[in-house]
Amino acid sequence: MMNENILEVRNLHTCFGRECIHEDLNFEVRRGEIFAIVGGSGSGKTVLLREALLLQEPTAGTIKVFGETPRQVEKNGLRQRTGVLFQHGALFSSLTVQQNVETPIIEHTTLSPGLRHELGCLKLALVGLASENGRKLPAQLSGGMLKRAALARALALDPELLFLDEPTAGLDPASADALDDLILQLRDSLGLTVVMITHDLDTLWRAADRAIFLGERRILAGGTMKQISGSGHPLVKAYFQGNRGRGAREAAWNPG
Amino acid sequence: MTARLPPKSAGLVFEADYPRVRLTGYWITTAIGSLDEPMPSPGWWPGRAVTIDAGELRALDTAGAWLLGKLIGVLESQQREWRLENLEGHRRTLFELVQSRQSDIRPVEPPRRQGMLEQVGRASHDHLNVANALLAFIGESASVLFNHLIRPWRLRLPLILTEVEEAGVRAVPIVALLSFLLGVTLAYQGSVQLRIYGANIYIVDLTALTIFRELASLMTAVIVAGRTGAAYTAEIGTMKVTEELDALRTIGIPPFDLLVLPRILGLMITLPLLTLLADVTGIFGAMLMAKSLLDISFQSFLDRIPEAISMASFVLGLIKAPVFAMIIAAVGCFQGFRVTGAADSVGRQTTLSVVQSIFLVIVADAAFSVLFSWFGI
Numbered sequence: 001m002m003n004e005n006i007l008e009v010r011n012l013h014t015c016f017g018r019e020c021i022h023e024d025l026n027f028e029v030r031r032g033e034i035f036a037i038v039g040g041s042g043s044g045k046t047v048l049l050r051e052a053l054l055l056q057e058p059t060a061g062t063i064k065v066f067g068e069t070p071r072q073v074e075k076n077g078l079r080q081r082t083g084v085l086f087q088h089g090a091l092f093s094s095l096t097v098q099q100n101v102e103t104p105i106i107e108h109t110t111l112s113p114g115l116r117h118e119l120g121c122l123k124l125a126l127v128g129l130a131s132e133n134g135r136k137l138p139a140q141l142s143g144g145m146l147k148r149a150a151l152a153r154a155l156a157l158d159p160e161l162l163f164l165d166e167p168t169a170g171l172d173p174a175s176a177d178a179l180d181d182l183i184l185q186l187r188d189s190l191g192l193t194v195v196m197i198t199h200d201l202d203t204l205w206r207a208a209d210r211a212i213f214l215g216e217r218r219i220l221a222g223g224t225m226k227q228i229s230g231s232g233h234p235l236v237k238a239y240f241q242g243n244r245g246r247g248a249r250e251a252a253w254n255p256g
Numbered sequence: 257m258t259a260r261l262p263p264k265s266a267g268l269v270f271e272a273d274y275p276r277v278r279l280t281g282y283w284i285t286t287a288i289g290s291l292d293e294p295m296p297s298p299g300w301w302p303g304r305a306v307t308i309d310a311g312e313l314r315a316l317d318t319a320g321a322w323l324l325g326k327l328i329g330v331l332e333s334q335q336r337e338w339r340l341e342n343l344e345g346h347r348r349t350l351f352e353l354v355q356s357r358q359s360d361i362r363p364v365e366p367p368r369r370q371g372m373l374e375q376v377g378r379a380s381h382d383h384l385n386v387a388n389a390l391l392a393f394i395g396e397s398a399s400v401l402f403n404h405l406i407r408p409w410r411l412r413l414p415l416i417l418t419e420v421e422e423a424g425v426r427a428v429p430i431v432a433l434l435s436f437l438l439g440v441t442l443a444y445q446g447s448v449q450l451r452i453y454g455a456n457i458y459i460v461d462l463t464a465l466t467i468f469r470e471l472a473s474l475m476t477a478v479i480v481a482g483r484t485g486a487a488y489t490a491e492i493g494t495m496k497v498t499e500e501l502d503a504l505r506t507i508g509i510p511p512f513d514l515l516v517l518p519r520i521l522g523l524m525i526t527l528p529l530l531t532l533l534a535d536v537t538g539i540f541g542a543m544l545m546a547k548s549l550l551d552i553s554f555q556s557f558l559d560r561i562p563e564a565i566s567m568a569s570f571v572l573g574l575i576k577a578p579v580f581a582m583i584i585a586a587v588g589c590f591q592g593f594r595v596t597g598a599a600d601s602v603g604r605q606t607t608l609s610v611v612q613s614i615f616l617v618i619v620a621d622a623a624f625s626v627l628f629s630w631f632g633i
């Protein structure tokens with residue numbers, strides 16, 4: 001069971017009208033893995049994530065989640081086994097943060113309101129938000145708090161598969177580190193599988209087990225971070241060998 | 257809930273002969289609902305030492321770990337000593353992770369219910385505030401409008417023309433159709449009555465007067481309020497939610513100049529024209545009906561119109577239109593600016609905008625009637 005593929009992408013093509021952004025992508029994500037999707041802005045990472053979430057249909061190719069086709073996923077209610085942190089949070093703006101986190105719990109369980117409330121507070125505490133923030137509306141939160149609240153909602157049902165779109169963007173460095181820790185802790189304690197898009201090289205070096213690098217409509221490099229950063233492709237080189245890239249890599253190899 | 261998966265459940269067994277609590281089944285979010293009363297009664301075991309056995313646990317997630325923490329809390333409050341057995345590996349890690357956050361959690365008191373008197377008081381206060389803000393907004397519009405009218409080269413003509421197209425040209429089919437139907441209905445009802453008295457030709461007086469003087473302008477204003485006023489609120493409101501208004505301000509473009517003024521001016525140009533259109537199609541509908549029901553030819557219908565109503569009545573009907581336009585555009589934009597933060601607020605303010613502008617249009621219409629009768633026109 002350990003090498004079971006949670007997400008499988010085969011011969012994926014995506015085109016918007018004439019313009020194609022993915023040509024023949026192939027990769028798979030295994031259970032318990034933290035898998036990163038890397039690439040320049042506009043390289044089609046968010047679109048790929050939306051396709052994996054079955055929110056958008058690829059032009060050609062297949063995507064299997066939990067080994068099932070999208071139709072079966074919908075039919076068998078597997079959606080509640082996935083959690084998503086959208087790039088811009090996508091919190092329900094008319095609900096308080098606490099209500100946002102409780103929404104999936106209300107929908108899919110029969111827990112008492114008291115216990116539900118406590119679980120909501122627990123999820124907020126896990127992502128580092130004080131219980132008092134639960135009373136606020138999303139519009140009253142800062143960018144970083146919004147990200148964390150959205151993560152708390154994604155974790156509400158303890159999903160097996162967690163999708164994160166730029167989780168550390170907009171967080172201060174200390175919070176970003178804490179978020180990396182949390183993701184690692186959750187993976188270790190819950191056996192979570194995480195698929196994340198990130199530009200944060202620190203997160204990549206610390207948390208990602210494997211990654212793919214998107215560029216020029218294809219996967220330019222794939223494998224462990226070490227393998228990817230050693231790739232000879234000029235785009236990948238430019239990404240990792242820039243000033244920021246080198247700093248993060250050195251920090252990863254000389255911790256402390 | 258999932259239909260295909262077998263229902264999972266969580267269990268908790270208190271054994272009295274051997275002081276042990278056994279956790280069984282799936283302690284996960286979707287299953288712990290089956291644990292009704294998970295806490296031991298104080299009389300369950302007279303002794304102190306208790307073992308918690310997690311060996312039969314099939315699965316544990318944060319919700320299960322939280323519940324386990326609560327169980328331990330209750331045991332401690334009963335002055336018992338507890339020992340957790342057979343919770344190994346990643347489950348132990350999870351339990352410790354959840355326990356470590358327990359001190360951060362302070363369930364928040366739900367907000368206090370408001371009494372009757374307080375609700376009435378707050379509502380009145382809010383309404384007064386809104387009325388006040390609307391007055392201020394209309395004042396500001398008037399002053400900016402005046403400023404621009406004495407410096408007309410600073411007006412944004414292309415935007416005004418876009419508004420004329422959006423609110424006017426595109427509304428032509430619906431305004432024409434609805435006022436045509438209105439004319440038909442009016443003439444039908446009138447002719448049924450007039451035929452009884454043999455006063456067929458007075459159908460012209462009846463329809464022309466009501467359409468020219470009242471119904472065309474009122475009907476058009478109502479359609480435009482629902483169509484264009486609502487759109488103004490939704491658009492400005494959405495821009496407010498997405499901070500586009502703030503972006504405009506920082507670029508040095510007053511949102512008022514860009515979003516409000518062209519709309520007010522555009523609608524003040526458009527609404528009289530639409531009213532004129534409604535006049536024409538309404539009368540046309542009435543003419544058709546008069547011909548088919550009362551045998552009044554188009555020619556005699558048209559000949560009768562100048563005798564039936566004065567030029568003044570016709571003009572008065574049109575004069576109201578710019579005032580209605582001002583009301584609709586001002587209320588629509590005003591409610592757009594009143595949107596706060598969230599998406600549901602856009603919907604609420606849009607509803608308010610339509611209701612208020614129709615209300616104010618009818619009030620203004622009544623005021624006009626009073627005014628005209630005062631002056632005897």
Ligand SMILES: Nc1ncnc2c1ncn2[C@@H]1O[C@H](COP(=O)(O)OP(=O)(O)O)[C@@H](O)[C@H]1O
Pocket residue numbers: 016021039040041042043044045046047048
């Ligand atoms: N609905 C859409 N219609 C047309 N083009 C789109 C659409 N969504 C995304 N794109 C294009 O696809 C490309 C990839 O976008 P995206 O996946 O958001 O990039 P990123 O990798 O930065 O997340 C961009 O060039 C974008 O313009």
Ligand SMILES: [Mg+2]
Pocket residue numbers: 045046087
């Ligand atoms: Mg993106």
